[in-house]
Amino acid sequence: MAKEFVLTEQMTAQIGAESPPWPFEVTTTSVRAFARGVGYTDPVYFDVAAAIKAGYRSLPAPPTYIGTPVFIPGRSSDTFSGPSEGMPNVDHGLKGILDGGTETETYDTICAGDELSAVTRIAALDVRPSKALGKMLVMGTETEYRNAAGDLVAKQRAQVIYY
Amino acid sequence: MIADWKKIAEGDSLPELRKTPTVTQLVKYAAGSGDFNPLHHDYNFPQSEQIGSIIVHGRFKYAALGELVSNWLGHAWRVKKISCQYRGMDMPNQEFVCRGTVVKKWEENGEKLVQIDVWAENAEGKKTTPGQAVVVMR
Numbered sequence: 606m607a608k609e610f611v612l613t614e615q616m617t618a619q620i621g622a623e624s625p626p627w628p629f630e631v632t633t634t635s636v637r638a639f640a641r642g643v644g645y646t647d648p649v650y651f652d653v654a655a656a657i658k659a660g661y662r663s664l665p666a667p668p669t670y671i672g673t674p675v676f677i678p679g680r681s682s683d684t685f686s687g688p689s690e691g692m693p694n695v696d697h698g699l700k701g702i703l704d705g706g707t708e709t710e711t712y713d714t715i716c717a718g719d720e721l722s723a724v725t726r727i728a729a730l731d732v733r734p735s736k737a738l739g740k741m742l743v744m745g746t747e748t749e750y751r752n753a754a755g756d757l758v759a760k761q762r763a764q765v766i767y768y
Numbered sequence: 769m770i771a772d773w774k775k776i777a778e779g780d781s782l783p784e785l786r787k788t789p790t791v792t793q794l795v796k797y798a799a800g801s802g803d804f805n806p807l808h809h810d811y812n813f814p815q816s817e818q819i820g821s822i823i824v825h826g827r828f829k830y831a832a833l834g835e836l837v838s839n840w841l842g843h844a845w846r847v848k849k850i851s852c853q854y855r856g857m858d859m860p861n862q863e864f865v866c867r868g869t870v871v872k873k874w875e876e877n878g879e880k881l882v883q884i885d886v887w888a889e890n891a892e893g894k895k896t897t898p899g900q901a902v903v904v905m906r
Contacts, residue, residue, distance in 0.1 A: 635800075638799055638800040639800040639801060639831075640800070641796055641800055642793075642796040642797035642798070642799060642800025642801055642828075642831075643797065643800070643828065643831040643832060643834075643835055644787065644789075644793060644832075644835070645835055647838070647839070649843060659843040660843060660906070661843070665843075667831065667834055667835070667838065668831075668834030668835075668837060668838055668847040668850050668901075669827065669830050669831045669833075669834040669850060672801075672827075673800070673801055673802055674802050676802060683804075684803075684804055684805055684806075685802065685803055685804070685805065686802030686803065686804065687802070701815060702805075703826075703854070704825075704826035704827065704854050705853065705854060706851065706852060706853040706854060707826070707827060707830050707851065707852060708849070708850070708851035709849070709850055709851070710848065710849045711846070711847070711848060711849075712848075714846055714906070762851075
């Protein structure tokens with residue numbers, strides 16, 4: 606928690622910085638694990654035959670599945686499992702972290718078997734005061750997901766709060 | 769489940785979805801989403817001690833809002849856009865309710881679209897997780 610926090614030029618220079626592409630392969634196992642974690646009971650997210658009967662190629666990714674990463678030790682965040690290798694980084698020194706908000710836009714149905722690849726960029730940095738948490742750094746990111754053919758299939762915007 | 773565009777009207781309420789996530793459910797969500805922040809499973813983690821409890825993942829509530837919408841629609845539809853803001857914390861073993869109302873129904877470029885206000889509210893009726901969704905007929 607910080608009483609004062611000022612954005613430096615070194616921090617703002619990171620706005621627009623992009624990560625290298627990272628695989629976000631969607632699999633039957635990853636869809637089932639996510640759907641189970643949320644508490645879905647609809648068999649379409651678990652049983653391939655039920656999914657095909659409902660008109661899908663395979664198990665469909667639930668609406669907020671996007672962002673579920675492929676973890677590789679040493680190259681991914683051990684805590685959040687997302688890619689850390691080459692990820693643009695703002696050296697802010699704040700220890701607390703909270704999720705601020707998420708927006709996901711999809712341009713096609715995403716199903717198990719889809720080999721997506723994503724690039725994340727830092728879209729915005731902002732300092733906001735909070736009664737409980739002092740001066741907070743709010744980082745906005747934007748991640749674009751493309752399929753194997755290179756078509757944009759989803760875009761996710763997120764705000765992370767550091768305090 | 770709504771398969772008929774004509775049966776949807778602005779002002780309609782979605783059937784509510786009630787969730788009381790246990791710690792075990794949050795562990796399942798951590799495994800399914802990859803978010804192993806100890807704030808969501810370890811009561812001895814410094815941030816948990818500071819707050820006085822572990823807290824429900826914001827994205828678990830986001831996913832519950834997705835489930836609210838997909839339970840209502842069934843599979844004749846696709847969620848085109850869904851967003852939310854994490855305005856308040858929820859704790860495990862406490863119920864929150866996901867609700868939604870249809871705010872707009874329109875056609876554009878041959879697509880049938882519906883915009884919905886969605887939110888999760890706690891036992892005090894506070895909207896901890898307000899958001900919006902746009903759905904399109906497949």
